[in-house]
Amino acid sequence: MDTPAAENLAAIRERIARAHERFGAPPEAVSLVAVSKTFEAEAIVPFLEAGQRVFGENRVQEAQAKWPGLRERFPDVELHLIGPLQTNKAREAVALFDVIETVDREKLAGILAAEMLQAGRKLPCFVQVNIGLEEQKAGIAPAETVAFVVRCRDVHGLDVVGLMCIPPDGVPPGPYFAQLAELGRQAGVARLSMGMSGDFEVGIAMGASDVRVGSALFGHRPPPK
Numbered sequence: 001m002d003t004p005a006a007e008n009l010a011a012i013r014e015r016i017a018r019a020h021e022r023f024g025a026p027p028e029a030v031s032l033v034a035v036s037k038t039f040e041a042e043a044i045v046p047f048l049e050a051g052q053r054v055f056g057e058n059r060v061q062e063a064q065a066k067w068p069g070l071r072e073r074f075p076d077v078e079l080h081l082i083g084p085l086q087t088n089k090a091r092e093a094v095a096l097f098d099v100i101e102t103v104d105r106e107k108l109a110g111i112l113a114a115e116m117l118q119a120g121r122k123l124p125c126f127v128q129v130n131i132g133l134e135e136q137k138a139g140i141a142p143a144e145t146v147a148f149v150v151r152c153r154d155v156h157g158l159d160v161v162g163l164m165c166i167p168p169d170g171v172p173p174g175p176y177f178a179q180l181a182e183l184g185r186q187a188g189v190a191r192l193s194m195g196m197s198g199d200f201e202v203g204i205a206m207g208a209s210d211v212r213v214g215s216a217l218f219g220h221r222p223p224p225k
């Protein structure tokens with residue numbers, strides 16, 4: 001019998017496939033980033049056993065405690081950093097993660113680039129856009145995004161593959177996702193990381209290449225302590 005993890009995973013993959021098929025938006029495929037933050041290694045294992053390989057974590061320290069051990073058993077895991085990164089954690093982040101989705105300021109771009117050079121690991125990066133211009137959210141302002149992507153590439157040498165956003169709560173996300181897609185076109189990046197448990201189908205309709213799904217896979221998250 002399938003485990004609940006395998007069932008949830010199959011259900012979400014089915015919804016992704018159906019949304020992608022129905023709306024027919026590029027890109028070719030949508031990658032599911034399973035957001036395992038706050039869940040312990042034992043809760044993550046059933047998803048790995050069910051075949052999921054791409055995971056997202058929002059804290060460097062928490063990921064360091066869980067993933068090296070899991071990686072020994074599942075070496076082909078692809079780990080995305082989806083939370084804010086402090087510059088003093090950049091070295092550890094570069095060592096542990098495979099994709100950095102939260103490049104959100106000039107200083108961080110420079111330090112990440114230096115750490116990647118040092119480590120010999122040129123990681124794909126997303127620029128995080130504060131698409132609703134919300135004070136409490138990280139990200140580059142929409143109006144500055146294209147110029148920032150250019151500087152990340154040309155000044156710092158980062159491999160910017162896409163844009164990422166978290167739209168404001170409590171309002172329809174579609175217009176924000178459409179705006180991110182337009183910024184992606186202007187910046188000349190191929191990937192868009194947009195859509196979470198509550199709105200990933202909307203993200204796909206607007207052209208998401210990566211959706212970040214946590215609670216719909218793992219269940220309700222206990223509030224942070």
Ligand SMILES: *Cc1c(COP(=O)(O)O)cnc(C)c1O
Binds near residue numbers: 082
């Ligand atoms: C927690 C988190 C998610 C997943 O949220 P759910 O609503 O549980 O799917 C996605 N993206 C980011 C940046 C997050 O911090």
